[in-house]
Amino acid sequence: MINKIKYSKILVPLIFVFLFSQARAESLDSAFSAIIQVDTSNIKYKKYTIGKKLYQSGEYSKSLKYLLDAINTEKSSSFYNAEIYSLIAGIYFESENYNESINYFKRSLGCFNNNFVDKQITDEDAVLRGNVYLKLSAAYYKINIKDSSIYFLKKIISNNQINTKYRKIEGNAYGNLAAIYISSDSESELVINYLTKAIEIHKQVNNLSSLAASYSNLATIHVKNKDYLKAKYFYNKALEILEDKNDKQSVEYKESLYDNMAWSLYNLKDYTAYEYVTKSYSIRDSLNEKKLKADIKKIQLRHNIDLVKKAEENKRLRLERNNWIIGVVGILVSLLFLYIANLYKLKQKNLRLKLSENELEQQRKLEKLKSDSQAKIINAAIDGKETERKQIAEILHDNVSALLSSANMHLQATQKQFKGDEVPIEIQKSQQIILEASQKIRELSHNLVSSVLLKFGLEYAIKDAAKKYSNSSLRFFTAISNVNRYAQEYEIKIFNIVQELINNILKHSKAEKAYIAMEEEDSMLTIMVKDDGKGFDTNKSKDGIGLNQIRARVDMLNGSFEIESAKNIGTKIIIKVPVVRNQVPKSA
Numbered sequence: 249m250i251n252k253i254k255y256s257k258i259l260v261p262l263i264f265v266f267l268f269s270q271a272r273a274e275s276l277d278s279a280f281s282a283i284i285q286v287d288t289s290n291i292k293y294k295k296y297t298i299g300k301k302l303y304q305s306g307e308y309s310k311s312l313k314y315l316l317d318a319i320n321t322e323k324s325s326s327f328y329n330a331e332i333y334s335l336i337a338g339i340y341f342e343s344e345n346y347n348e349s350i351n352y353f354k355r356s357l358g359c360f361n362n363n364f365v366d367k368q369i370t371d372e373d374a375v376l377r378g379n380v381y382l383k384l385s386a387a388y389y390k391i392n393i394k395d396s397s398i399y400f401l402k403k404i405i406s407n408n409q410i411n412t413k414y415r416k417i418e419g420n421a422y423g424n425l426a427a428i429y430i431s432s433d434s435e436s437e438l439v440i441n442y443l444t445k446a447i448e449i450h451k452q453v454n455n456l457s458s459l460a461a462s463y464s465n466l467a468t469i470h471v472k473n474k475d476y477l478k479a480k481y482f483y484n485k486a487l488e489i490l491e492d493k494n495d496k497q498s499v500e501y502k503e504s505l506y507d508n509m510a511w512s513l514y515n516l517k518d519y520t521a522y523e524y525v526t527k528s529y530s531i532r533d534s535l536n537e538k539k540l541k542a543d544i545k546k547i548q549l550r551h552n553i554d555l556v557k558k559a560e561e562n563k564r565l566r567l568e569r570n571n572w573i574i575g576v577v578g579i580l581v582s583l584l585f586l587y588i589a590n591l592y593k594l595k596q597k598n599l600r601l602k603l604s605e606n607e608l609e610q611q612r613k614l615e616k617l618k619s620d621s622q623a624k625i626i627n628a629a630i631d632g633k634e635t636e637r638k639q640i641a642e643i644l645h646d647n648v649s650a651l652l653s654s655a656n657m658h659l660q661a662t663q664k665q666f667k668g669d670e671v672p673i674e675i676q677k678s679q680q681i682i683l684e685a686s687q688k689i690r691e692l693s694h695n696l697v698s699s700v701l702l703k704f705g706l707e708y709a710i711k712d713a714a715k716k717y718s719n720s721s722l723r724f725f726t727a728i729s730n731v732n733r734y735a736q737e738y739e740i741k742i743f744n745i746v747q748e749l750i751n752n753i754l755k756h757s758k759a760e761k762a763y764i765a766m767e768e769e770d771s772m773l774t775i776m777v778k779d780d781g782k783g784f785d786t787n788k789s790k791d792g793i794g795l796n797q798i799r800a801r802v803d804m805l806n807g808s809f810e811i812e813s814a815k816n817i818g819t820k821i822i823i824k825v826p827v828v829r830n831q832v833p834k835s836a
């Protein structure tokens with residue numbers, strides 16, 4: 249008979265006993281009750297109270313109905329909701345629907361987290377949360393996700409609390425950690441460390457059932473290490489604690505303890521092992537019968553829970569359907585009233601529109617006149633400015649520059665009169681000043697009106713400008729074809745437009761490359777200026793003063809102006825204007 253005992257039985261004993269002894273009814277008298285303040289007259293509280301009493305009496309499917317109604321009734325304290333979620337999770341745990349149990353335990357935990365921000369944790373709060381961690385760990389272990397189970401147990405022992413209720417939870421957490429590591433064949437030292445802490449706490453809080461389970465697990469470690477004498481010692485200590493206990497949990501413990509004690513005695517050649525095997529089998533027979541009944545009850549419970557869930561879902565769908573019907577009817581009635589009201593408003597609006605049509609037409613004409621006038625004023629100012637710049641440039645180049653050259657020649661003639669004598673330094677300095685002034689006047693003249701433009705035309709002036717403004721950060725490229733000489737005023741206007749666009753690129757685009765293309769076709773001059781800079785949203789950004797001036801110039805030239813741009817893809821501007829050629833005098 250003793251030969252039938254398997255070694256694997258030693259690993260079964262009571263290693264999971266903590267995990268599931270806490271996952272059931274601890275929420276009934278947990279710290280929730282100590283901190284929840286509710287209005288006992290409200291509907292939610294009454295449903296919650298009935299659901300809790302049904303839970304305590306083991307009528308889980310009926311309890312679930314009331315608890316689901318309570319959670320969906322009206323808003324209340326987050327801690328109050330946390331207890332309801334915890335009870336619902338416990339019902340799913342009893343029906344072995346562990347995934348749904350985890351879902352509701354997490355909802356319960358979420359209620360805690362929402363209220364522990366920037367708040368000192370009280371003893372009651374800690375016990376409340378510790379209970380949920382313990383149950384959540386058990387549910388994860390049931391679905392074989394040991395990492396998550398260990399995670400929540402370690403959260404319990406990381407929270408240093410000294411009150412008795414929390415210490416009981418902490419002791420169970422240490423015992424559960426040891427149980428998990430035994431099942432994973434972890435190092436004995438780690439398991440013994442956890443069990444030692446668990447035993448110490450269980451003794452302090454007088455948690456005898458858990459103390460017995462810890463002694464049993466400690467014995468199991470010694471069995472794995474083949475130290476059967478120590479194993480026998482700790483199995484005996486566990487049995488001494490449970491000797492007079494006859495509750496369901498204690499009986500289940502004793503069945504495993506008798507079985508494991510028999511194995512240890514067998515290895516010690518102590519044949520009193522047969523007595524323990526007999527005791528184990530006698531308990532096991534009754535347990536098997538109870539387990540069969542419990543399994544049948546769980547199957548029935550799962551079926552009843554499914555019915556409750558389905559009824560709750562149907563109720564929710566009916567409420568949603570009724571709300572939809574009421575909403576649709578309300579919308580239809582509202583639409584009818586809106587339709588009638590809109591008919592009346594439309595009639596009134598049509599009358600007002602007819603009366604204001606003439607006023608709007610006149611307003612549009614006035615706006616157009618105003619816009620045309622503004623464009624003419626802008627262009628007149630620009631034309632005046634360009635004419636003035638040209639006149640100043642001509643005066644500087646033809647008159648002032650010539651006078652400075654003449655003064656320099658007189659000073660050179662004066663130098664020759666000194667022959668062998670030393671020329672006064674004042675004369676030399678005067679020559680240097682005159683040369684510097686001539687250079688500055690030449691540069692100023694070129695800035696006012698490009699001399700390249702006046703002498704060689706648009707093509708060379710634009711290429712010169714591109715070369716002038718290119719640097720290591722920004723390169724300008726040109727592509728100019730079929731561009732001839734045009735009327736001088738026309739060329740100045742076009743060049744100034746291109747120069748203004750170049751200035752915009754230099755100031756705002758943050759580009760690395762820019763392109764200037766120009767081509768004449770069918771007496772239309774097309775100008776394209778493009779860059780690879782940051783661009784802008786043409787739907788949101790308004791044209792600046794510079795672009796408005798350019799648009800006004802193009803309008804006065806009877807041309808078109810288009811902008812294509814978007815953020816981070818650069819800007820492209822296309823201008824088309826009819827060409828204006830030099831008037832050739834008629835021959836006599």
